[in-house]
Amino acid sequence: MRFTSLGSGSQGNALLVEGQARAGPPTRVLVDCGLGLKLVLDRLAERGLSASDIDMVFVTHEHADHIGGVARLARHAVIPVFATHGTLLAAGAGAFEGVTTVPVSAHQAFEYQGIQIQPVPVPHDAREPVSLVFADAQARFAVVTDLGSPTAFLREALQGLSGLFLEFNHDQVLLEQGDYPPSLKTRVAGDFGHLSNAQASTILADCLHCGLQVVVAAHLSQNNNHPSLVRDAVSQLNLGTTRFDIASQETGSDWIRLSGPG
Secondary structure: OEEEEEEOOOOOOEEEEEEOOOOOOOEEEEEOOOOOHHHHHHHHHHOOOOHHHOOEEEEOOOOHHHHOOHHHHHHHHOOOEEEEHHHHHHHOOOOOOOOOEEEEOOOOOEEEOOEEEEEEEOOOOOOOOEEEEEEOOOOEEEEEOOOOOOOHHHHHHOOOOOEEEEEOOEOHHHHHHOOOOHHHHHHHHOOOOOOEHHHHHHHHHHHOOOOOOEEEEEOOOOOOOOHHHHHHHHOOOOOOOOEEEEOEOOOEOOOEEOOOOO
């Protein structure tokens, strides 16, 4: 399994996950697409792919920075869009005109072309948002962004991972001292908002184990965070051999490969 971020932040998110069944070609799932079509095509080309190489898009929730570019990409490449029932309803009937949509349960794992995909419900101010855990023949990888607080169910789902793409949205002090209106500060810091650096570090500490190969910090706020603050927060943890990277809005991240045991 390998993955690459095409861009991560409040201006648009897209993450490509490539899994490998025991036989046959790889399966590629684009998690969200809040980027414009040209930008997505350019960033795919930089990674040696085209839109036609994507097998499906999974939309985690209906906010514009995750769903804004989905329909154009899906129509361009003729690929299906998967989402929870609640997300499809919240997006509205016209959001995916001319696109094949596949509703899925937020509480039931399913297999798609040799990859297991487990949606995990998370607390966020959307209709039916989920994080995702992918598993192929060799690795388990989780995408955990856009949630205000971890749940016991999420913590359980994040055990035994090979890789983790985890939201480090804001530094609490920067948020409190920043120029956001009070209502927006309350929303971001609330239980249905976004993870702070401290919260994300706690989640990471809870799922650290010797088999966790890489963690990528995601969805950093441009106004209320900075990569140096993220690294300071994580420096308090004993990462051991676990690699730690940060995905950016401008370039995302390079391909990162997850190997199997042994």
